[in-house]
Amino acid sequence: MNSTNDIIVELTHTLSKKRQEHCISTSQYAILLAARYHHQFLETHKEDIINASLFHDTCREWNESALTHYISIHCVKIEEEEIHFPILLHAPVAATIMSEYEFLNKEYMKSAVRWHSLGSKEMGILGALLYCADFMEPKRVYLSDEKRTSLLTSASLEELTLRVVSLHMKHMKENGKEVATSTTDLYQFLMKNGTFR
Numbered sequence: 001m002n003s004t005n006d007i008i009v010e011l012t013h014t015l016s017k018k019r020q021e022h023c024i025s026t027s028q029y030a031i032l033l034a035a036r037y038h039h040q041f042l043e044t045h046k047e048d049i050i051n052a053s054l055f056h057d058t059c060r061e062w063n064e065s066a067l068t069h070y071i072s073i074h075c076v077k078i079e080e081e082e083i084h085f086p087i088l089l090h091a092p093v094a095a096t097i098m099s100e101y102e103f104l105n106k107e108y109m110k111s112a113v114r115w116h117s118l119g120s121k122e123m124g125i126l127g128a129l130l131y132c133a134d135f136m137e138p139k140r141v142y143l144s145d146e147k148r149t150s151l152l153t154s155a156s157l158e159e160l161t162l163r164v165v166s167l168h169m170k171h172m173k174e175n176g177k178e179v180a181t182s183t184t185d186l187y188q189f190l191m192k193n194g195t196f197r
Contacts, residue, residue, distance in 0.1 A: 001101050004047065007054045015061055022139055027053035030133035037157040041125050052109045053130055055098065056116045059090040067093055079118065081180040091117045119165050120182045121189035125196045128161045135164050162190040 001010060011020045030053040034042035042049065059067065067089035071078060076096050082088040095114035098104040112127035114120075119131050136148055154160035165187050172179045 002103060004051055004054065007051060007058075011054065011058065014058060019057055019060055022137065023054050023057050025137040025139045026056065026130070026133045029137040030129045033129050033133055033136075033157070033160070036152070037160065038125055038129070045126065048106065048109050049126060049129060051104060052112045052126060053133060055094060055104060056113045056130060056134065057090065057094070059093045059097070060087075062090060062093070064089075070096075079180055079182060081118070081178060084178075088117055091115065115182065118180045118182045119161075119168070119186040121186045121194060123186075123196070125157065128157050128196045132157070132160055132164050135168070158190055158193075158195055161196075162187070165190065 001007060008024070011023055015023070027050045030049050031042065031046065034046075034049055062070075064086040067086055070076070070093050071089055074096055076092050078089065078092055082092070092114055095110040098110045098113060104110075108124050108126055111120075111123055112130045115123040115127050116130045116134050120127065123131065132151075136143060136151060138148070151160060151163055154163060165183060169179050169183060169187060172183075
């Protein structure tokens with residue numbers, strides 16, 4: 001792969017139609033969020049925003065044994081929570097695969113994909129855009145148009161991310177699931193007025 005078009009072709013070979021549409025919608029929504037909250041970042045990083053967002057779920061439909069095998073043979077560092085819920089491994093696996101392609105092999109792009117599920121205070125501007133876009137894109141039926149519109153009243157990307165991570169944590173707790181350490185750290189970072197770089 002060498003281009004955005006190559007990623008789209010790859011998605012058609014590896015993902016279901018529904019997941020393909022989600023990846024495309026996420027990339028479009030990440031651009032929308034960048035235009036709203038970080039116009040200068042958009043001007044200088046548009047192609048990388050699109051490519052990271054398209055690529056983020058490329059391993060989402062791998063089965064658990066394939067994900068755990070990849071993690072094992074490539075010695076990929078993972079979080080404790082990802083061990084207990086192997087489907088979460090699709091994020092670190094995809095981020096590691098990005099190293100194989102020159103146009104995706106950028107640390108801030110890999111970090112964004114790495115943390116798009118759990119969130120992290122280290123994920124940077126691109127990571128925050130992807131984290132929020134993945135949660136908010138219009139094909140996500142769990143989020144009403146009213147709630148999506150309300151989230152977009154956030155004054156900054158950090159405020160938006162705080163609201164999204166709060167919803168994520170609430171959902172996890174209501175379903176009796178443990179909130180990941182990186183998610184909690186992100187929440188605390190934002191509550192202390194941390195900013196993405």
